[in-house]
Amino acid sequence: MSNPTPQLTGTPAIDALLQSYITSEEPHAHGRLYRGISAGADAETVGRRLPAIWVEQHAWADGRLRMVWIAFAPHAMLTYCEGDIDLFVASDEYAFDLELDRCAGFYGVSCARSPQ
Numbered sequence: 831m832s833n834p835t836p837q838l839t840g841t842p843a844i845d846a847l848l849q850s851y852i853t854s855e856e857p858h859a860h861g862r863l864y865r866g867i868s869a870g871a872d873a874e875t876v877g878r879r880l881p882a883i884w885v886e887q888h889a890w891a892d893g894r895l896r897m898v899w900i901a902f903a904p905h906a907m908l909t910y911c912e913g914d915i916d917l918f919v920a921s922d923e924y925a926f927d928l929e930l931d932r933c934a935g936f937y938g939v940s941c942a943r944s945p946q
Contacts, residue, residue: 836864841904843883844919850879851915860925861905864917873897873910884908889939900930900941907933 836855838845852866868876873894877886884899891897896911905926909916920926934940 839904839919843881843901844904844906844917846881847908847915847917851876852917858918860929861918861920864919866915866917868910868913868915870913876908876910876915880908885942887937887941889942890933890937898933902943 836848836852838848848864851868852864854865856863856865871879873896877884877897877899880899883901883903885902887898887900896909898910899908900906901908905920905923907918907929909918918929920929930941
């Protein structure tokens with residue numbers, strides 16, 4: 831079930847996104863999934879607004895249509911896809927690693943652990 835008003839997490843790198851883009855929150859098998867829209871910002875603009883903690887995943891991107899960033903310390907992943915924003919926040923490190931493995935299988939390549 832979707833929650834229309836996501837609650838802040840206390841993690842600045844996540845809460846800034848919740849306040850800027852996110853319109854709903856829902857359970858996820860490995861944590862929480864927040865969804866929203868980019869409010870007219872393209873993927874590059876969204877990326878420029880992110881704190882340095884977010885690592886862009888060039889191998890998981892599809893030009894300007896889809897971009898993915900990962901924040902390893904708060905165990906979070908941000909996906910921009912044609913104006914839609916998905917923010918996944920894992921419940922713990924194990925759940926985060928499971929989600930990274932799932933995404934690596936989907937994209938066909940492991941994630942980058944440092945800026946490229």
